[in-house]
Amino acid sequence: MSAASHPPVSPWRQALAAWRLRHHSKLRTMRLYAFTFSRSLSSMIGLGLVLLFFFLVLAGPWIVPYPEDATGSVNLDIKLQPPSAEHWFGTDEVGNDIYTRVVLGTQVSFQIGLIVVSIAMILGIPLGIIAGLSGGWLREVIMRVTDVFLSVPGLVLSLAIVAVLGPGILNAIFALALVWWPGYVRLIESKALSLKSEPFVDAARAVGAGMPRIIFFHILPNCVSPIVVKGSMDMGLAILAAASLGFIGLGAQPPHPEWGAMISIGRNYLPDFWWYSTFPGIAIYLTVLGFNLLGDGLRDILDPKTRSR
Amino acid sequence: MALFVIKRVALLGLMLIGLILIMFTISHVAPGDPAGVAAGPDATAEMIEVIRKEYGLDKPLPMQFWIYLGDVFQGDLGRSIRTTHDVTDDLLRYFPATFELVGVAMLIAIFFGVPLGMLAAVFRDKGADHAIRFVSVSSVALPMFWLGLLLQLFVSLKLGWLPLGGQIGLMTERPEPITHLLLVDSLLRGQFETFREAFAHVILPAIALSAPALAAIIRVNRAEMIEVLHQDFIVTARAHGISSFRIVAIYALRNAMIPTLAMIGLRFGWMLGGTVLVEGVFDWPGVGLYAVQSAVNSDFQPVMGATLLIGFSFMLANFAIDIAYGWLDPRLREAG
Numbered sequence: 001m002s003a004a005s006h007p008p009v010s011p012w013r014q015a016l017a018a019w020r021l022r023h024h025s026k027l028r029t030m031r032l033y034a035f036t037f038s039r040s041l042s043s044m045i046g047l048g049l050v051l052l053f054f055f056l057v058l059a060g061p062w063i064v065p066y067p068e069d070a071t072g073s074v075n076l077d078i079k080l081q082p083p084s085a086e087h088w089f090g091t092d093e094v095g096n097d098i099y100t101r102v103v104l105g106t107q108v109s110f111q112i113g114l115i116v117v118s119i120a121m122i123l124g125i126p127l128g129i130i131a132g133l134s135g136g137w138l139r140e141v142i143m144r145v146t147d148v149f150l151s152v153p154g155l156v157l158s159l160a161i162v163a164v165l166g167p168g169i170l171n172a173i174f175a176l177a178l179v180w181w182p183g184y185v186r187l188i189e190s191k192a193l194s195l196k197s198e199p200f201v202d203a204a205r206a207v208g209a210g211m212p213r214i215i216f217f218h219i220l221p222n223c224v225s226p227i228v229v230k231g232s233m234d235m236g237l238a239i240l241a242a243a244s245l246g247f248i249g250l251g252a253q254p255p256h257p258e259w260g261a262m263i264s265i266g267r268n269y270l271p272d273f274w275w276y277s278t279f280p281g282i283a284i285y286l287t288v289l290g291f292n293l294l295g296d297g298l299r300d301i302l303d304p305k306t307r308s309r
Numbered sequence: 310m311a312l313f314v315i316k317r318v319a320l321l322g323l324m325l326i327g328l329i330l331i332m333f334t335i336s337h338v339a340p341g342d343p344a345g346v347a348a349g350p351d352a353t354a355e356m357i358e359v360i361r362k363e364y365g366l367d368k369p370l371p372m373q374f375w376i377y378l379g380d381v382f383q384g385d386l387g388r389s390i391r392t393t394h395d396v397t398d399d400l401l402r403y404f405p406a407t408f409e410l411v412g413v414a415m416l417i418a419i420f421f422g423v424p425l426g427m428l429a430a431v432f433r434d435k436g437a438d439h440a441i442r443f444v445s446v447s448s449v450a451l452p453m454f455w456l457g458l459l460l461q462l463f464v465s466l467k468l469g470w471l472p473l474g475g476q477i478g479l480m481t482e483r484p485e486p487i488t489h490l491l492l493v494d495s496l497l498r499g500q501f502e503t504f505r506e507a508f509a510h511v512i513l514p515a516i517a518l519s520a521p522a523l524a525a526i527i528r529v530n531r532a533e534m535i536e537v538l539h540q541d542f543i544v545t546a547r548a549h550g551i552s553s554f555r556i557v558a559i560y561a562l563r564n565a566m567i568p569t570l571a572m573i574g575l576r577f578g579w580m581l582g583g584t585v586l587v588e589g590v591f592d593w594p595g596v597g598l599y600a601v602q603s604a605v606n607s608d609f610q611p612v613m614g615a616t617l618l619i620g621f622s623f624m625l626a627n628f629a630i631d632i633a634y635g636w637l638d639p640r641l642r643e644a645g
Contacts, residue, residue: 153582153583278459285450
């Protein structure tokens, strides 16, 4: 037959095939990770919950039935209604739909969680690398400051900070970020310290690699797994801490749809209007549960040595 | 060993000074005027000026820190603006209640956490292990304050089994103080009815407060037990025909307990932090409720005092773990 029966191979396909060939071993590892991860029910539940809540973050404004209820509208004639077909989670004391507010609350919580964890990483990872690689007095100073911060329960310290700055969502984020970074310093410092004396780092140094190259090509790539695991866990914990500040009355202020603040107000309407506090609480529980299970699952595949822990 | 202890004591002192420095920085360098914060929202300019003088805020910052440090080490934590009470007196009055709550919560966490961790290790990857993991992951993810509300809703209001809040009924006479711990004092004075009442009040807040520690203890104990159960001496014990129960509950547990004890010490400090959430829900008259009420009213001296107290207790707990570890493991002593 003529050559026409073979359709011409598109250049994209060729490029893809070449890329797959080049990254063959990496792809294999990835497939193994995916396989191991999908074998664990709890990891998959965690992933499912996190994806569900990310979906709510992105699609929230379009899927909720009463989007204006998150911005302080008032419908007193339908206040404190029990869950029904129109209002799945019932309504609150000004007649706002609690389902709407819980769903839109995911945005608030995820924003807080992402910002807090990002700032903590941006501050903590470089400091950890500096402390781990430099040694000497610089390391002492960084680690002692870290120790002091870690010697107070974070929630109490952030409570004190918000007490000075005044209540509000931005101050709560600032306070939480300020107490969150030391965890990353300690994690990265110990990792960098042990990597520093690895043969491959010595070898890189021997062939003349500079400090930046060693940090970016040898130290950081080996720190990714623990950072990913801790980041996932911390997303849940930061969301929980933000909700705690909201519950105390120092975080997001009403009518902002924040879960902790909703529980706090709903508390005044217990026990008769039980749905008010119940549903935001379930949302917090499922979010934190999701991130914890996901973090656990990631640890199992990325860091199998600590598997049983 | 003596050198090791001295080093640790010096470190403890340095950490405490560091903590005081952080608190000082937060209150003095943070944007906003500490005198304005102290005077409250409706203070006039003269009032703020008077307070500035009274607190020594017109002096240079290092000088102020030096004075503050001296005050703290002499036990002077300033005065509350809201109540004009001495913060140290307030904290001394509220701390026993918090200590009692944390103590009971810790006992609950240990009482359930250690056996559950053990069971999970023995039945590793079986149904019981998965069920226990569900319990432990859930008790981290449940917001403590919400768990407290649920307990109030079901156990107190619906079932009517336990009181809704407070440390003891309003009408009940408190026993003459000996240790200032209500549960202990009522027992020592032989007032068993009071003890029963106080005990009924502490159960729900203690359960709510114990949840994260319970999870941590289960996890550590499970991991350690799994490790220990694979060691040679366990195999030997099995070969000798010693009963499984005895091997697990005595020989293995004893070896797994050291890291578990360290976790318990660490969790003690975190629990003190958790009281700011739980005490408010249950109207428990302790340091946590005091700190929150002060924080909400921008009454800063009590918040600083409570933070220092909780931080220092946390440091002391860690110090105790360090010393215990050094005593148990000579290698750590040499590492310093």
